[in-house]
Amino acid sequence: MDWIDQLIQEGTKAVDEVEVYYGEGTSVSADLKKRTIHLATNSIDCGLGIRVIHKGQIGSSSTSNPGQWRKCLAAAIASSKLATAQAWEGLPEQKPLPEIPSSFDPTMKIEPESARDLLSRMLEGAETHPADVTSGSAGLSSVEVTLANSNGIRYTDHHTGVSLSLEAIYKQSTGYEFDSAWSVSMVDPAAVGERATFFARNSSEGEEIATGEYDLLLSPLAYAELLGGVFVPALSGRSVHAKRSRLGEFLGKSVVSEQVSMYDDPHRPGPGGSIAWDAEGIPTRRIDFVRDGVLQCFAYDLKTAYRYGRKSTGSAVRGGSNGLPSIGHHNFVVDGVRSCVDDSRVLYVNNLIGAHTANPLSGDFSVELSNVFWMENGEFQEPVRSAMFSGNVFDLHHHIAGMSQKSRTVGSCILPSIKINNQHIIGK
Amino acid sequence: MQGITYFDLRHVTGESTHIDIDNSVVESAGTSFTNIAVLRVLSGHGWGILQIDNYTPCKGKKFEDLLERARRLAGITEEKVVLGEAPSGILPVPPIREDPYEIPLEEKSALLAAIEKGARSPGIVNTRANYIERVENVHFSDSSDNEFSYRMTRSGFNVLAVASRNGDLQMGYEREHSIHGFNLRHQEDTGRKAATTALALLDAGAPKGGKLRAVLDPELAGVFAHEAVGHASEGDLIFEGNSVLKGRTGEKIGNEILTIVDDPGTHEFGFDPVDAEGVAVTRTEIIRKGVINAFLHSRETLAAVGNGSAGHARAMPGEPPLVRMSNTFIEAGDATEEEIFAECKNGIFLKGSRGGQVDPGRGVFQFNAEYGYLIENGECTRMVRDVSLSGEILTTLHGIVLCGNKRVMSPGYCGKGGQSVPVSDGAPHILLTDAVVGGSGLD
Numbered sequence: 001m002d003w004i005d006q007l008i009q010e011g012t013k014a015v016d017e018v019e020v021y022y023g024e025g026t027s028v029s030a031d032l033k034k035r036t037i038h039l040a041t042n043s044i045d046c047g048l049g050i051r052v053i054h055k056g057q058i059g060s061s062s063t064s065n066p067g068q069w070r071k072c073l074a075a076a077i078a079s080s081k082l083a084t085a086q087a088w089e090g091l092p093e094q095k096p097l098p099e100i101p102s103s104f105d106p107t108m109k110i111e112p113e114s115a116r117d118l119l120s121r122m123l124e125g126a127e128t129h130p131a132d133v134t135s136g137s138a139g140l141s142s143v144e145v146t147l148a149n150s151n152g153i154r155y156t157d158h159h160t161g162v163s164l165s166l167e168a169i170y171k172q173s174t175g176y177e178f179d180s181a182w183s184v185s186m187v188d189p190a191a192v193g194e195r196a197t198f199f200a201r202n203s204s205e206g207e208e209i210a211t212g213e214y215d216l217l218l219s220p221l222a223y224a225e226l227l228g229g230v231f232v233p234a235l236s237g238r239s240v241h242a243k244r245s246r247l248g249e250f251l252g253k254s255v256v257s258e259q260v261s262m263y264d265d266p267h268r269p270g271p272g273g274s275i276a277w278d279a280e281g282i283p284t285r286r287i288d289f290v291r292d293g294v295l296q297c298f299a300y301d302l303k304t305a306y307r308y309g310r311k312s313t314g315s316a317v318r319g320g321s322n323g324l325p326s327i328g329h330h331n332f333v334v335d336g337v338r339s340c341v342d343d344s345r346v347l348y349v350n351n352l353i354g355a356h357t358a359n360p361l362s363g364d365f366s367v368e369l370s371n372v373f374w375m376e377n378g379e380f381q382e383p384v385r386s387a388m389f390s391g392n393v394f395d396l397h398h399h400i401a402g403m404s405q406k407s408r409t410v411g412s413c414i415l416p417s418i419k420i421n422n423q424h425i426i427g428k
Numbered sequence: 429m430q431g432i433t434y435f436d437l438r439h440v441t442g443e444s445t446h447i448d449i450d451n452s453v454v455e456s457a458g459t460s461f462t463n464i465a466v467l468r469v470l471s472g473h474g475w476g477i478l479q480i481d482n483y484t485p486c487k488g489k490k491f492e493d494l495l496e497r498a499r500r501l502a503g504i505t506e507e508k509v510v511l512g513e514a515p516s517g518i519l520p521v522p523p524i525r526e527d528p529y530e531i532p533l534e535e536k537s538a539l540l541a542a543i544e545k546g547a548r549s550p551g552i553v554n555t556r557a558n559y560i561e562r563v564e565n566v567h568f569s570d571s572s573d574n575e576f577s578y579r580m581t582r583s584g585f586n587v588l589a590v591a592s593r594n595g596d597l598q599m600g601y602e603r604e605h606s607i608h609g610f611n612l613r614h615q616e617d618t619g620r621k622a623a624t625t626a627l628a629l630l631d632a633g634a635p636k637g638g639k640l641r642a643v644l645d646p647e648l649a650g651v652f653a654h655e656a657v658g659h660a661s662e663g664d665l666i667f668e669g670n671s672v673l674k675g676r677t678g679e680k681i682g683n684e685i686l687t688i689v690d691d692p693g694t695h696e697f698g699f700d701p702v703d704a705e706g707v708a709v710t711r712t713e714i715i716r717k718g719v720i721n722a723f724l725h726s727r728e729t730l731a732a733v734g735n736g737s738a739g740h741a742r743a744m745p746g747e748p749p750l751v752r753m754s755n756t757f758i759e760a761g762d763a764t765e766e767e768i769f770a771e772c773k774n775g776i777f778l779k780g781s782r783g784g785q786v787d788p789g790r791g792v793f794q795f796n797a798e799y800g801y802l803i804e805n806g807e808c809t810r811m812v813r814d815v816s817l818s819g820e821i822l823t824t825l826h827g828i829v830l831c832g833n834k835r836v837m838s839p840g841y842c843g844k845g846g847q848s849v850p851v852s853d854g855a856p857h858i859l860l861t862d863a864v865v866g867g868s869g870l871d
Contacts, residue, residue: 033507033668039475040501041748046481063461065482072461079458082537086453112504134670134789167789169670174789211638242451243553244590246597322460354785354794359814361590361597366637366816366866368794370787386792388818388866390637426637426866 004148007050007069012150014077015054017091019149021279022066023047023321029139030115032166034132035123040112045143047321050076056085058303062322087306091149097276097283101269104158105183110140118189122166125193131170131200133193139163140184145321153281161272164192168200173383175199175371176351180409182272199350199371206372206383209347209427215401216389216423217346217375223418224410225355227334230363230393232413235289236327237300241308244361246394250295256397258293259337264315265414266330273330273412279316280325287313287329292336301327332413334403340378341402341419347384348375363393369425388426396420431471432499434511436570436705439465439483440745443529447537447559449544457537462564464746469498474505477748485567512730514738516574517708519693519701525609528561528583536561539612540585546619547589547600551627554590557619559583559612560605564745574706582607582697582850584839587619591626598632598813600625601798605839605850607699629799632811635867641775641803642817642863643768646836648781648797650853652860653688653758654842655784655793656821661690661714661722662751663729663736665788672791672821673720677735682718682825685761689713690724692740692754696852697839703741704749710739715825726751744847753842758855761831768830768859770806776865777801777808778815781838786821794818794866816866827863832856 004020011018023046030040049062050072059080063072108114118138126133141161148154164187165178177195179187218226239245247255256262266284268274278284280302288296299315304327317328342348350371358365367389374381404417440462447457465483469476476498486494528536536559544557561583569575584605591598600622604611644652665671692700692709703709705727713721723729723736729751730738741749769777777800784795796816801808819827837854 028501030504033664036507037474037505038507038509039477039748040504041477041479042497042501043479044481045479058456059458060456061458061460063463065461065463067482068461075459075461078533079456082447082454082457082533084453084455112501116504132669134668167670169789172672172790174670174787242556243592244597246595249595324456353787353792354783354796354816354818357782357784357794357796357816359599359782361599362814364634364814366796366814368792368818370790370792386820388637388794388816388864390816390866424637426864428864 001146003066003069004146007073008148008150011052011073015052015080017053017150019051019091021049021147021318021321023143023145025141025143026110027139027141028110028112028115029137030112030119032119032133032136034134037116037119040115048072049318049321051324052076052080053088054080056088057081057083059083060324089306091151092153092281093151094153095283098267100267100274100276103182103272103274105160108140108142108160108184110142114140118164121189122164122193125190126166126168126197128194129197129201131168131175131197134167134169136166147277147281149281155277155281157275159272162187164189166192166196168196170200170204173200173204175203180272202380203371203383206385209384209387209425211427212425213422214347214425215419215421217341217348217417217419219350219417220408220410220415222349222352223415224413225352226358226365226393228411228413229356230358230360231397232329232332233360235298237298237304237310238327240298241304246361246363247295253295254293255295256290256293257400260290260293260334260400261336262290262334263288264329264331265333268331271331271409271414275330278314279318282312282314282316284314284330287315299327299329301325329412334415336403338405338416339402341404341417342375342378345374345376346419348373358393365393366390386428390424390426432469432495433472434470434571435468435495436568437465437467438704438743439485439567440564442562442564445533445561447540449541450556451554452544454537457533462745466743466746466748467494467498468748469495469502470509471499471502474502474507474509476500476502479746509728510731511727512738514707514727514730516706517702518576518578519709521578521580521701522608522695524581528581528610529563531610536612543585543587543612543615543619546616547587547623549623551591552589552623553592555588557585557587559585568702568706570706576702576706578701580607584611587622589622589626591630593630596630598626598629605697607695607697625799628811629813632799632813635776635800635812635815635865637865637867639862640865641772642860642865643772643775643777643803644858644860645779646855646857647838648778649758649855649858650756650838651781651784651795653855654753654756654853655786655795656824657688657714658690658753658756659786660788660821661724663723663725663733664751666723667729667732670789672788676720678719680719681822682715683828684717685831686715686718686825686828687713687759688715689759690740690753690756694755696755696837698754698851700742700754703739704743705741707739707741710737712737712740724751724753742849744849747847750845750847752844752849753851755837755852757835757837757853758831758858760833760835760856763830763832765832765857768832768857769803771830772803772859773806775803776812776815777803778817791821792818793821812867814867818864818866827861828858829861830859832858
């Protein structure tokens with residue numbers, strides 16, 4: 001795109017370096033109210049993010065109107081003048097990139113009819129159990145992102161995405177299920193419908209549980225809520241150096257049970273987070289944060305790496321074109337020794353209410369459980385009506401007693417169900 | 429245009445300014461620009477909705493093309509949407525005392541740095557302050573020739589202090605956000621307050637979970653009203669059958685002293701001069717004297733469900749309106765703070781909010797206090813941390829037995845359907861019996 005070259009040329013007259021992040025996309029979604037389609041939406045998105053660096057001062061701005069890039073560039077330059085100067089060794093240059101599997105489905109039809117078909121297949125699946133559908137959604141999207149900088153980088157990435165969700169109720173018992181992937185052929189709408197109504201119907205008429213210590217099996221969904229809000233942010237190099245991470249002093253030490261490993265795998269076939277370059281143009285690679293229970297490293301972007309004399313791990317991500325790059329992950333995987341975690345009697349927890357209220361620094365949490373069942377021999381047994389679960393996210397990781405054979409993608413995490421023994425449950 | 433029975437367009441342009449100071453380093457400071465519109469069309473069935481980044485207002489053929497695209501989307505919908513009658517109209521936006529837009533970024537940055545500096549003290553290992561300012565120019569028009577324009581400016585700051593000792597990390601967090609103008613001046617004490625809280629929490633214990641008598645401060649009691657009652661009274665959830673309050677109008681679910689209100693017209697952080705579909709905003713008493721009285725509605729849910737008023741549709745720029753809360757509060761009663769603590773006698777005092785969540789269909793809610801104190805013989809004693817409260821909507825409200833005589837509102841943001849909108853919650857101090865308190869302490 002000529003205007004991007006022009007922008008960079010114009011910018012480098014005033015500052016040392018310029019970086020441009022431009023995204024264009026379209027998406028279509030349709031929503032259910034009860035069992036009928038209530039609305040259909042088409043969104044046409046574009047966004048430009050500019051970052052400039054001058055003598056170690058970093059400035060930024062963004063706009064949804066690329067025609068006004070001059071105004072946006074001027075705002076980014078003005079912004080750099082306020083920032084505290086830091087050690088800076090330059091934006092990256094164009095390099096050979098790793099080969100990664102595509103996350104783009106050229107056959108995907110971003111049309112309302114495609115969304116309608118997905119909804120009907122979910123509704124068919126929902127017929128399996130006698131629960132009422134309350135709401136649901138199906139969406140398809142296609143996004144093209146370009147990263148360019150004054151050191152010659154011109155990278156483009158094209159992603160497609162499909163996402164589904166359904167909510168159901170039976171008497172006073174609710175159920176929720178979702179799925180997402182980069183291709184329509186990879187989602188299972190009927191299973192989403194079946195699972196949402198299964199949880200609504202079968203969580204009903206649960207018995208109360210006495211306060212005490214129990215062995216829990218957290219579903220990938222429930223586990224993701226605790227992991228994503230507390231543990232993963234503590235692996236950010238910025239949190240560590242800012243002394244906001246409880247893992248800061250644990251390099252080379254045990255931070256989880258020894259059968260557990262954690263890594264970021266940006267080259268994995270399948271999940272939507274796979275990409276060959278990070279949000280600053282650094283080629284991505286696998287990062288082994290935790291190997292066999294022992295903490296190996298933290299995640300860095302360029303800014304944090306330059307400031308503290310480290311190397312970028314290719315971990316820069318952007319929430320969209322209107323944000324600055326920050327430290328994150330592409331596909332965060334929890335892996336390790338798998339076993340049958342549901343043979344002996346265990347309390348299965350499908351979801352949590354209020355996990356985002358956990359203390360993000362200390363890791364202490366207290367949440368209400370949702371869709372809880374006794375489970376034995378791999379089968380759901382009687383439901384539990386309600387219970388609270390209190391504990392500490394970091395401590396809990398030392399008590400992981402097992403991981404299920406299968407994993408599932410929840411947002412940008414790929415997780416098994418985890419078994420944790422002797423956890424404190426507050427009953428009624 | 430043929431077949432189109434209704435349309436509305438909400439166009440928002442604006443600027444947002446942020447400053448992030450972390451351990452005395454200005455990490456970033458700058459301004460970004462927004463221009464986004466949402467066009468909704470009805471043509472016999474459900475909604476066709478176009479979301480357009482970088483929208484240029486247009487007329488004639490160009491606008492008709494947009495309408496046609498939205499109409500085509502609506503072609504797959506099945507539900508027959510009917511819009512209830514509701515008065516349109518706009519309130520004046522309250523005047524701003526000092527317009528943040530007019531203040532140079534350098535001055536804002538220096539003032540924020542002073543707040544961040546206020547949080548530094550021995551034992552504090554990290555201090556961070558953020559400033560955020562959003563100026564939105566909103567233009568609404570619809571097919572009934574209603575047209576409204578207004579400009580809203582919201583600004584404020586957060587300050588965080590992290591205390592550390594022997595591997596334990598605790599935080600103190602303060603925030604001030606306002607629609608009344610620039611609020612960064614003379615706030616150094618707010619930074620100091622965050623530090624004092626963080627340090628004190630290092631010595632706080634974990635409470636023992638179980639059923640207790642609890643005193644909630646106005647901020648947390650406000651979140652209680654929001655989570656336990658507000659969401660479940662939203663007309664879209666009632667219509668979907670996803671709320672335990674459905675079909676319970678007139679039912680008594682709390683004591684006589686309990687009245688819970690949502691009022692978008694109040695000059696607090698959740699203020700809207702007109703709702704997101706052009707309807708005049710109105711005060712709705714959700715619970716009146718313990719009885720379920722009215723629901724929050726958009727025009728559509730008003731027609732589908734009834735009981736309550738439209739004027740509660742809200743939207744993020746570029747997003748379709750949803751039924752939302754704005755300024756939600758428990759009305760003040762007549763008890764003094766002293767009476768509340770004396771009546772509690774032994775229990776727990778919960779202060780501040782780390783947010784909450786509700787499953788309105790199941791009728792179960794959870795929320796978390798920033799910290800608290802044990803109450804022994806009517807006096808606050810040992811400090812406790814990481815205390816949460818959960819309960820069931822239909823039974824817990826009966827446990828509110830005293831409401832204080834002074835209501836205070838607190839600003840925040842509320843998430844629903846992927847949209848986050850500014851809100852405020854508030855209450856007086858309240859006494860709650862049989863509160864289910866979560867905590868990992870064993871004594």
